[in-house]
Amino acid sequence: MLTNRQADELYQNLSTVADTLKAELSLREDVFDTETTAKYQSLLERKWTSVVRLQKKAMHLESVNMALQSEVDSATSSTNPSKRNQDPASWLPRSPPRHLLEFHQATVNCLAFHPTFSSLASGCDDSVLERTLKGHTKAVLDVDYGGPRGSMLLVSCSADSTIKLWNPADEYKNIRTLTGHNHSISAVRFITSNSGSKNLLVSASGDKTLKVWDITAGYYVRTLQGYTGWVRDVCPSLDGRYLLSAGSDQTARLWDISAAAADPENKLVMTGHENGIRCCAFGPAASYGYLASLAGLKTPPPTNTVEFMATGSRDKTIKLYDTRGVCFQTLVGHDNWVSGIVFHPGGKHLLSVADDKTLRCWDLSQDGRCVKVLADAHGQFITCLRWAPGIVKNKEAEQAGEDLGELQFRCLVATGSVDKVVRIFAN
Numbered sequence: 001m002l003t004n005r006q007a008d009e010l011y012q013n014l015s016t017v018a019d020t021l022k023a024e025l026s027l028r029e030d031v032f033d034t035e036t037t038a039k040y041q042s043l044l045e046r047k048w049t050s051v052v053r054l055q056k057k058a059m060h061l062e063s064v065n066m067a068l069q070s071e072v073d074s075a076t077s078s079t080n081p082s083k084r085n086q087d088p089a090s091w092l093p094r095s096p097p098r099h100l101l102e103f104h105q106a107t108v109n110c111l112a113f114h115p116t117f118s119s120l121a122s123g124c125d126d127s128v129l130e131r132t133l134k135g136h137t138k139a140v141l142d143v144d145y146g147g148p149r150g151s152m153l154l155v156s157c158s159a160d161s162t163i164k165l166w167n168p169a170d171e172y173k174n175i176r177t178l179t180g181h182n183h184s185i186s187a188v189r190f191i192t193s194n195s196g197s198k199n200l201l202v203s204a205s206g207d208k209t210l211k212v213w214d215i216t217a218g219y220y221v222r223t224l225q226g227y228t229g230w231v232r233d234v235c236p237s238l239d240g241r242y243l244l245s246a247g248s249d250q251t252a253r254l255w256d257i258s259a260a261a262a263d264p265e266n267k268l269v270m271t272g273h274e275n276g277i278r279c280c281a282f283g284p285a286a287s288y289g290y291l292a293s294l295a296g297l298k299t300p301p302p303t304n305t306v307e308f309m310a311t312g313s314r315d316k317t318i319k320l321y322d323t324r325g326v327c328f329q330t331l332v333g334h335d336n337w338v339s340g341i342v343f344h345p346g347g348k349h350l351l352s353v354a355d356d357k358t359l360r361c362w363d364l365s366q367d368g369r370c371v372k373v374l375a376d377a378h379g380q381f382i383t384c385l386r387w388a389p390g391i392v393k394n395k396e397a398e399q400a401g402e403d404l405g406e407l408q409f410r411c412l413v414a415t416g417s418v419d420k421v422v423r424i425f426a427n
Contacts, residue, residue, distance in 0.1 A: 294328060314338070
């Protein structure tokens with residue numbers, strides 16, 4: 001009934017204890033005859049295993065209670081609950097989701113919100129994009145919206161080693177296919193810049209490289225090398241100068257791809273994870289105050305520079321880094337591979353999803369404590385997480401090509417899963 005280890009723990013010095021007990025109670029040797037011994041022989045082992053099960057259940061309930069208490073503490077920290085509920089900066093996803101999208105026939109791998117309209121693109125192992133856009137011959141692994149101002153495009157990448165561009169204004173027709181990688185392409189993102197140029201893409205691939213593409217010309221203009229394993233994710237900075245990438249070789253890398261960079265492969269390598277890194281994200285300027293405190297800085301750095309980064313790994317942890325490559329915080333709580341991370345646009349929280357089927361919210365103002373867990377976010381492994389981009393306040397300025405200024409962010413989060421379902425959480 002017991003494992004060898006359990007038996008050793010249970011029966012250690014048991015005979016000595018039994019002899020001492022008999023002596024103390026003045027019991028005769030014939031008290032425990034063969035029949036009595038057989039009757040109670042397995043009783044102690046059954047009680048022992050029952051205690052072990054109860055201990056595990058108690059520990060689980062304690063962890064659930066701790067998570068709920070953290071959520072209550074965080075929710076009641078505001079002096080005015082009504083204002084807190086209306087404040088987008090304090091909003092966090094909660095169950096049940098607002099919408100369930102059940103169209104795919106296989107694992108949902110990626111998601112992207114349209115920057116302007118109430119549209120969501122999703123890619124899947126069934127090799128189609130929902131609307132439905134057919135063109136890839138294998139699983140669609142990532143999607144993103146972007147492109148030149150006034151000409152919004154959707155980009156997708158696939159296990160078929162191609163990148164495809166789709167035109168939403170023309171019924172999502174496939175307008176270009178980019179080839180150059182010789183392995184599955186796991187991530188693709190539009191690159192923006194301070195000059196307003198949005199003609200560049202970056203892709204990450206199983207061929208251990210990243211490529212920067214000119215979508216107007218239709219070919220790649222730069223290949224970034226250095227990884228010894230699959231490059232799983234890539235994230236451009238808002239100014240388009242830097243790229244943050246994550247790989248299966250357990251490293252994250254910061255690349256300077258600006259024109260001022262003498263060597264575009266001059267990179268910062270971040271280590272510390274004990275398994276492959278699946279996702280990465282730059283910390284937004286709104287989070288600098290909280291992240292600076294976690295990093296031990298007395299004052300926040302300038303918001304017009306890249307200062308902080310986050311990575312999620314198969315080692316079940318999330319790590320926060322500064323631009324020196326120093327890991328100043330590790331967030332522990334997921335029970336399985338971390339598959340997606342995103343910073344709350346309000347700056348105070350970081351959201352993550354994992355193969356443990358949960359969505360977790362980490363409060364950066366409370367030493368990165370996990371303050372909310374959606375344990376029933378999906379029925380199977382969660383593969384992707386996206387927060388909807390902000391809405392432009394000044395439409396006339398956008399149409400005139402002027403500086404758009406601050407965006408008004410939306411409380412809108414989407415997750416995808418092996419259960420073939422997309423879930424939308426909204427305020």
